[in-house]
Amino acid sequence: MTNQTDLSYPKDNIKVLLLEGVHPTAEENFKKHDFINVETYSEAWSEEQLLERIADVHLIGIRSKTNITKKVLEHAPKLKAVGCFCIGTNQVDLEAAMQAGVTVFNSPYSNTRSVAELVIAESIMLKRRIPLRDKKAHEGVWLKDAKESYEVRGKKMGIIGYGHIGSQVSVLAENMGFNVLYYDIEPKLPMGNATRMDSLDDLLAQSDIVTLHVPATPSTQNMMDRETISKMKKGSVLLNLSRGSVVDIAALKEALQSEHLSGAGIDVYPEEPESKGEKFNTDLQNLPNVILTPHIGGSTIEAQYNIGMDVSSKLINLIDEGTTVGSHTVPPLNLPKQKDAHRILHIHENKPGVLSEINQLLSDMDINILGQYLKTNEHIGYVVLDVDKQYDEEILEAMQKVKHTIRTRILY
Template structure:
């Protein structure tokens, strides 16, 4: 397939996006259309075929030339299908990390002081001033499961509240502040008054916390999940709270979100449920993803993609044209590409692969690229897409 973005780039917004992203696209000369109403799958497929870029916050599937997922991760996108079609999926998994750490700290205080219950009571005219079950957080222990970008920030914030910090991570990582690493997840569960999950969406983390793990926690402990919804067995959690195995929980991530089944977790007075998003975090996400996507269209850069090899493209020099080839990563394909390019003066070339996909950028010292070279690359058996800049 041959693609070129020399003409106007058309962008479709399927969800309202941050003003920072809108401004970046407009400054780049892109034409923006909006479609916020609910569409059937057939209507959606027909709609997006008219656009080069599709921008969204939640879940759709696209055959457009580019694809943008605005959320913290790409759980709502079939990355394997998008990759096979040569569609890069842009995400911003780290710009919300401060917001997630903050809301976890908020959960700890809210749960310890039963603020959710007291607020509901006062709103219904009931004045129930009581200290039973309300505790201070200082001196308590928070166990962080997953000590990465969010987990390490959370540990620093927790120490500011005089919490003791222990953590478990599958990787060997350097502790921040006075945090102490534990060798196993079980150690963290047994020791902690608050267990905070900050794990990624991998198969190994599905139902990481189930009936057995909940049974290891203190009866006075709380479970907090603000990362990956599938990491907690919701049915086991509901039963653990009902049986008094643990004291309560706070959830900011749910299985099958955003369309999780409401009946999976009936209301308990000992749980808090929210959906965290901040203006600052959303703005940072919008800026990062929009800039990454513009760099992909104008330079061929793939930094910020979830399903492509990450290549930071360089500015295109005067008197050169850039060939971008997306191909299946199979034996012999690079030899075929190099054979075609060998007839030209290639000034700079870079190749990287990710899983079954290969991505090559080659700058050719010529003002004009003949139809022959483009056709030759596009017609290779393992070529997915070829672009010219």
Template sequence: MIRILVTDGMAKSAVKRLEELGFEVVTQFFEPEALAEQVKTFDALVVRSATKVRKPVLDAAAETGRLKLIIRGGVGVDNIDVSYANEKGIEVKNTPNASSASVAELAIGHLFAVARNLAFANVSMRNGAWEKKACTGVEIYGKTLGLIGFGRIGAETAKRAKALGMKVIYTNRSGPKVEAEEYSWVSMDELLAEADFISLHLPAGKDAQPLINQENIAKMKDGVCIINTARGVLVDEEALLEALENGKVAAAGLDVYQEEPVKNLRLCSHPKVSVTPHIGASTAEAQEHIGEEIVEHIVRRFCVQ
């Protein structure tokens, strides 16, 4: 029997479907050392963002050679050493289509939150205050949204921003996209200088260096707002805090952090920051779609030869 290990959870409907197809599904999280032992007895491993699949785990899996497939339920695969897995004969897949709309909607949600000071207004009213003057915000209509990264989530965010009357510019590693002619491709420096709102939509990359750092913040407009629903490592949190304090950055909306669960209390309690606990794909619809894509990958690998 083909055995599937699911370490970070999966939609119940997907588990049920796999079991109906004759697969054995084990849903349990393991710390790295224990995971290295467990993968020796499974044919496929399904993870989200919490489980890191690095060389020690892959070396352990290679000892028995049983593990043939790793699936990341989500868009990026930066928590998996993909090239090393491939060297060991292990295929790596993700579910790029499943959560794009959900993450894009959260990015827009944070955009509204920072434009209208919703986080501060909510907390202050719960504390019995009536801070009407302090909650004066800005309209997003007519403003420029700069998207750094223009994959599926970036494209979905652009559609929603355009519908709200925003001008959308974007930059990416591969250059202008034919299917994105209604938006303007610009260089990174141009985007930093022109955007009123900047939203990140790209993976962390191998070097894992912050993109939003002191140098790049200095190139931005005064009063810019920054949204990050991509990867926490993309933002230098201390540089962001400094910019929030001196007014260079007006506000920030964050769903991801350098360390999760987040321990930077200065950042997540800052009155100019809207925060959520990495819930970009946490919608009922996204979870169902992710489960469906996972099932498709597993069936294609083990049932269709």
């Protein structure tokens, strides 16, 4: 018998790799919690670069340009988690990560306010036709008139997708004096005095500004195409700060040139440069009253700070406590801190009999269970056991031999 008081894997041996210029607060947070082996790089890595360097990495942090493929995961035997320091997880093969028992986190809500504020700012700028007046002023033309320049007070804003960002836009828009309409494929309670629309067509026909806040799915692919855009109110404005795949750029250009739409604000595109400074082209360039931004809806100092703190904290809590809240692969468990105990983490295929085999094993080894937590999804299960400090040091090897085990480790 042994009385182990240290972590089963000392923190100075845990390698953390942060790519793509993740905000410095993440590195600071790791070091504050005694993770001293942290490497940071400003650029995205290719699959070849990852294959060369991933073998001894325990935690990796990426943004949107580095892809964690099945092949990469197969070459990462020590990898315990991937932290996506952004909203999405499309850059990670979630199925392969789940089968490998690798936890995947992201930060879906940390930049909500930043995106919502830009929506409001662009709405005002476009209804006042500021892009055109700004361009003329730079050219030395004094375009001082009120032609086609409107207040937003009393106008109707149509929000498509009423999730965290859409609902935040709703609150800000109403405070600016908009009458807010929204449409979502799922029932959502309104914020403030917002009105839920029964159909997308009704929202498009009534809205002075339409703003998109939907995910990239097969059902949203080019949802704003020539037919859909034609249903928008004449003279209205279209904003897309969601995903580049949801707007047919050619159809939008036609609507702007024919003056069916009076303006547009686009932050995301079907094809985007891989890195800062690369050449960027879109058919919407040089059109009047169009605001083009380089996918910076959530790119504020505050948002990046919050994302850095949020995702790094999730990774730290996984290593220190086994907590998986916010995971897209391993079932989410929010675990209490436990004193005077060891914590055993066991990830396994979701098959009948695994838990009973684990309990029988602990009973046979005369190990007392102080707490037990279990969460499963369709494919895998995650069981956490808090056991007495006095335990057989062979328990880890025995747990690894349990049928359908993917991976296991001991904390404290």
